[in-house]
Amino acid sequence: MITDDALAVFRKEFGTEPTGLWAAPGRVNLIGEHTDYNEGFVLPFALPQRTIAAVGPAPAGEWTVCSTFADEAVSFGLTEPGEVTGWAAYVAGVVWALHDAGYQVPGARIALASEVPLGSGLSSSAALESSVLTALVDLGGLDLPLEKRPAVAQRAENVYVGAPTGILDQSASIRCQEGRALFLDCRSYEVEQIPFDLAAEGLAILVINSNAPHQHVDGEYGARRKSCEDAARLLGVPALRDITGAELDDALSRLDDEVMRRRVRHIVTEDDRVLATVKLLHAGQVREIGPLLTASHVSMRDDFEITVAQVDLAVETALEVGAYGARMTGGGFGGCVLALIDADKADVVTTAVEEAYAKAGFTPPTAWTVTAGPGAGKL
Numbered sequence: 001m002i003t004d005d006a007l008a009v010f011r012k013e014f015g016t017e018p019t020g021l022w023a024a025p026g027r028v029n030l031i032g033e034h035t036d037y038n039e040g041f042v043l044p045f046a047l048p049q050r051t052i053a054a055v056g057p058a059p060a061g062e063w064t065v066c067s068t069f070a071d072e073a074v075s076f077g078l079t080e081p082g083e084v085t086g087w088a089a090y091v092a093g094v095v096w097a098l099h100d101a102g103y104q105v106p107g108a109r110i111a112l113a114s115e116v117p118l119g120s121g122l123s124s125s126a127a128l129e130s131s132v133l134t135a136l137v138d139l140g141g142l143d144l145p146l147e148k149r150p151a152v153a154q155r156a157e158n159v160y161v162g163a164p165t166g167i168l169d170q171s172a173s174i175r176c177q178e179g180r181a182l183f184l185d186c187r188s189y190e191v192e193q194i195p196f197d198l199a200a201e202g203l204a205i206l207v208i209n210s211n212a213p214h215q216h217v218d219g220e221y222g223a224r225r226k227s228c229e230d231a232a233r234l235l236g237v238p239a240l241r242d243i244t245g246a247e248l249d250d251a252l253s254r255l256d257d258e259v260m261r262r263r264v265r266h267i268v269t270e271d272d273r274v275l276a277t278v279k280l281l282h283a284g285q286v287r288e289i290g291p292l293l294t295a296s297h298v299s300m301r302d303d304f305e306i307t308v309a310q311v312d313l314a315v316e317t318a319l320e321v322g323a324y325g326a327r328m329t330g331g332g333f334g335g336c337v338l339a340l341i342d343a344d345k346a347d348v349v350t351t352a353v354e355e356a357y358a359k360a361g362f363t364p365p366t367a368w369t370v371t372a373g374p375g376a377g378k379l
């Protein structure tokens with residue numbers, strides 16, 4: 001049990017019991033990829049896989065953090081971005097971001113354990129930040145409403161760790177609810193909890209970790225982001241979210257650069273696909289979202305160019321053996337694929353993908369079915 005792991009590490013490192021355990025989930029983004037930093041729409045749900053933070057008090061201005069994934073504990077006081085590096089930067093970043101937002105952050109001893117695979121696009125980083133943030137807010141009795149927490153955790157990752165990610169991951173980990181997908185407007189931060197009960201429909205989401213090595217992720221992510229921001233500037237809009245599907249052709253005709261045109265087409269059509277997905281889910285037409293998921297993948301593959309051979313093969317194979325739809329989920333360049341399937345087809349699809357990978361000479365994939373779990377909180 002992951003909670004036992006966190007407790008064991010806490011006891012071993014600090015020789016005492018923690019005040020409590022806090023959990024925050026990883027996430028799968030059902031649809032809406034790279035739309036978050038374009039101030040558009042996303043639709044994630046929380047994974048049952050979580051990061052657990054066992055947390056107890058420490059003297060004011062002192063933090064010590066350890067993890068099942070690290071050999072040594074790391075201690076720090078109030079720091080500025082860049083001072084703590086490596087995995088502990090995510091924790092120091094949360095402390096820094098809370099302090100920078102004007103909060104009196106309580107000193108703490110923190111032990112982390114996680115069942116979210118690290119670096120697979122399921123957002124172990126946001127799960128870590130969100131579990132620690134929620135614990136510190138609770139322990140310190142800080143007056144930080146739920147809807148404002150994701151932006152604080154995001155600053156930890158953007159400014160302290162230096163990863164230019166959007167608001168999607170932290171929002172999902174903090175604001176998702178069990179049995180729901182989170183429809184988030186990344187401009188207003190308004191959310192709507194969308195019914196997402198797959199079991200009731202005899203359906204499941206199969207997550208397939210491509211186990212492809214992540215390469216050039218940060219550089220490519222930054223390049224996509226810059227291309228989108230440059231396009232918005234050229235088109236005279238605050239963000240690409242402001243271009244509707246109906247305005248797309250006109251917008252494309254005003255851009256000279258072919259690569260930039262493709263980037264814009266992905267974002268604008270992806271926002272529309274999120275809206276269409278929400279509409280179908282509201283109408284209880286869950287199977288019918290399949291073609292939208294697949295269209296999203298094609299758009300990421302051909303227009304946004306963020307997929308790799310392993311994820312393309314997983315999507316193609318899942319569709320060949322009867323998935324209603326399939327797409328890469330997460331920032332790209334490896335990571336995971338999700339497939340919407342009949343619940344009793346998980347083994348068939350998994351085997352087919354395993355066989356296709358073996359034939360292609362790829363590292364074997366890992367696959368499991370998931371349901372929409374709860375967001376961050378105290379256990």
Ligand code: ADP
Pocket residue numbers: 051067068069070086087088090112113114117118119120121122123124125126128
């Ligand atoms: P993802 O968020 O897709 O899993 P990232 O590269 O954004 O991938 O974040 C992974 C990094 O987050 C790890 O390399 C590590 O530094 C840190 N991390 C996440 N979870 C833990 C954990 N439980 N213990 C220590 N570090 C962690």
Ligand code: MG
Pocket residue numbers: 123124125126169
């Ligand atoms: Mg991450």
